[in-house]
Amino acid sequence: DQQVKQNSPSLSVQEGRISILNCDYTNSMFDYFLWYKKYPAEGPTFLISISSIKDKNEDGRFTVFLNKSAKHLSLHIVPSQPGDSAVYFCAASADPGYALNFGKGTSLLVTP
């Protein structure tokens, strides 16, 4: 049973605009949420994370928002750049005690 869901398999955005990637989860025990970026033929690389005690975390062009009551998080990329084109995975885990649960990924295409 998929505990982390990314319901949009793909997203296309123009360069300079905002990209919003969404993620929902079902396990209320999850306390840590991460976003990974993956290029073809490479392993996932860590992008940004947030813990359940926060509702927002920002790192440069990337911001993650967490809505615990809705069990929903989103990744905002502003402004989007062609180099951001990749597959983005949402991941979650409970308190240090288990490994990451991943969503199926959203393929982002940023067009010039």
Added chain:
Amino acid sequence: NAGVTQTPKFRILKIGQSMTLQCTQDMNHNYMYWYRQDPGMGLKLIYYSVGAGITDKGEVPNGYNVSRSTTEDFPLRLELAAPSQTSVYFCASSIVQGSTEAFFGQGTRLTVV
């Protein structure tokens, strides 16, 4: 630092053959993981280890075995390969399990025919 290194990058196996996917990390991380990614799917945890000599099953362990004799190495063994094991395999390591980011290798693309 090389990070997490996986070998081989590609492999084709015949049904019933066996092989070992190698994974080594040079970051002195205690925690290591094996994931598989099937087409259009997220990563599913096969096995993990919280330190040398300690391993445990993840979500999809059937058909696989692991060992962790050193902090650096975490090989994944496939016995009696089956077409259902065709996938991309990723090894990862982290300092603290779950609460901080895991670092991934480049992956091993395995095809069983």
